[in-house]
Amino acid sequence: MGITEIIAAEALLQLRGIGKQSPPETPTFQETEDPEISARPSTATVDESSSSMTMEEEGPTMSRKRSRSCTSESSDQSSSDEFLHALEPSGNNVIRIGDGNANVPVEIYTSIKWDSYTMATRNLLSAVFPRHILATHSLSGKRSPAFPGKAAKEKLDPKLVHDIVKTVVEKCGVPENIVR
Amino acid sequence: MGITEIIAAEALLQLRGIGKQSPPETPTFQETEDPEISARPSTATVDESSSSMTMEEEGPTMSRKRSRSCTSESSDQSSSDEFLHALEPSGNNVIRIGDGNANVPVEIYTSIKWDSYTMATRNLLSAVFPRHILATHSLSGKRSPAFPGKAAKEKLDPKLVHDIVKTVVEKCGVPENIVR
DNA sequence: GTTCCAATTGGAT
DNA sequence: GATCCAATTGGAA
Numbered sequence A, B: 001m002g003i004t005e006i007i008a009a010e011a012l013l014q015l016r017g018i019g020k021q022s023p024p025e026t027p028t029f030q031e032t033e034d035p036e037i038s039a040r041p042s043t044a045t046v047d048e049s050s051s052s053m054t055m056e057e058e059g060p061t062m063s064r065k066r067s068r069s070c071t072s073e074s075s076d077q078s079s080s081d082e083f084l085h086a087l088e089p090s091g092n093n094v095i096r097i098g099d100g101n102a103n104v105p106v107e108i109y110t111s112i113k114w115d116s117y118t119m120a121t122r123n124l125l126s127a128v129f130p131r132h133i134l135a136t137h138s139l140s141g142k143r144s145p146a147f148p149g150k151a152a153k154e155k156l157d158p159k160l161v162h163d164i165v166k167t168v169v170e171k172c173g174v175p176e177n178i179v180r
Numbered sequence C: 001g002t003t004c005c006a007a008t009t010g011g012a013t
Numbered sequence D: 001g002a003t004c005c006a007a008t009t010g011g012a013a
Helices: A003-019 A117-128 A131-136 A158-172 B003-019 B117-128 B131-136 B158-172
Strands: A094-097 A102-105 B094-097 B102-105
Touching: A003 B117, A003 B131, A003 B158, A094 A158, A102 A117, A102 A158, A117 A131, A117 A158, A117 B003, A131 B003, A158 B003, B094 B158, B102 B117, B102 B158, B117 B131, B117 B158
Parallel strands: none
Antiparallel strands: A094 A102, B094 B102
């Protein structure tokens, strides 16, 4: 968790329980409605039945060379650890991580440095989710408690997230609650 | 770090770099001055020369039995791991943790469960800092970037924090960046 | 009744 | 320019 939140929690307990001699702020009514945010489809609680992952306009404007491929039924699981740093995209060879729901191109998978679980997690997220999905989704699909006025983002596919977490836990040797 | 912040960082990059088609909120000017908070001594940037730790009105209204003692020059470092769960406060025997700046009563130190680094950190924080210090201080002394209108809390003594972090790292076997 | 979770933010590194 | 840091919040576990 980290010292920061621990201190914050202690501070909350202190202020709530004992004195409340200084209400930190008057609410000041900062409920900006933001109708343009709620104009999105807002599919409410996304169950695990949404694995369609519509990828409209995947803009190639980024300098990242990431060449993803969403053809899922490739069965190359043997994760050959041989050297491949070739520039040409090696077709659509993917390996399945975790329980087998998330597919990662071998070109990306073999380039991941497992000594940094943050970078490994980040690279896996970028590999299985398009950028605009990461930008518009969150882990839990819940709103930030610190910003009740902001609309909640949709929830990332829990099974894909689980596969990523499981992979990082196994390869990096860190507990799951740290990865999340 | 955790998936949450990683996703948030990706989302920020996405919104900042490409579109900015939806400015998330108008600033709405939430600068409530809070003069009663700034009425505290506000020693500004607390350097490592402030180890006085004024403890006015330590209210005994909490149910915690924590009996701290700020007499510092006790030299009992041998940390006897014998069983002591006695109710009576065993004088002011303390052990020095980390580099020796932070003192923790042996009664508390021996009761810490090191299998949970969050609880260990929390217990050590509560042992070396009074509650009202934890409530009014933060790790870095900086303001929350998410809440620019709130006044920054003072900074906890870096040497005492370092001792706590070092102890947790050694006893719990977790890296330092995780503890912080 | 604590403790944990994670969403959001801007500055720091 | 990408990544890390930590401050704050309310509900969940």
